[in-house]
Amino acid sequence: MALYEVHARKWENGWELRIADVGVTWSPTLGDACSRAREFISTQLAREERTVHVDLQPHVSEDLDQLAVEARRALHIADEAARTASAKIKEIAYGLSEAGLSPSDIAQYLGVPQQRLEELVRD
Template sequence: MALYEVHARKWENGWELQVADVGVTWSPSLVEASARAKEFVCAQLSLDERTVHIDLQPQVNKDLDQLAVEARRAVHMADEATRIATVKVREIVQGLTEAGLSLPDIAQYLEVPQRRLEELLYG
């Protein structure tokens, strides 16, 4: 599988897509950019779409791009913390249930709203 790096830059008519070592095309939206870039690469190089992978790197401006990196990192860390919390909550709930506590009592014991506890357990 071939990997193509695509720098997507916002402009007034959509997104300019610069494909390394291939050329430049465009997309009306960022949502469509990967598919457009893949079609472009395949057409330019006569490749099968199944063999092409696009690494889309959107760019707006230096400050916003840096903020986006930080936001993605924070979301990733939050997702990981939620995954860890879910494992721990399921483990403690099992033990507390075996000790005879009801779900409302467990929520109170853990100082977690029952609705949030249920999200972690079943969501």
């Protein structure tokens, strides 16, 4: 398997896809860019498409690219915090249930709506 770095740059008709040592192609949407790049690479280099992997690196502008990096980092941190909170809620909900509290009392004790508590415990 071969990995190719694909630099995608927004332009008026979609996305220009630059692939080092292979060439340039385009995609109408960023969502189609990976499959378009794989298809282009396999055609240009006579490789089976399933053996081609791409590392898509989209670029719009320096400012927006930096904001996107920061947003992805913040989302990752938020996802981690949500997983940690969910694990703690499950643990405390189990302990409170074992202590004889009803589901509605557990929700009240934790300060969350009962439906949300049920979602957290179920996940």
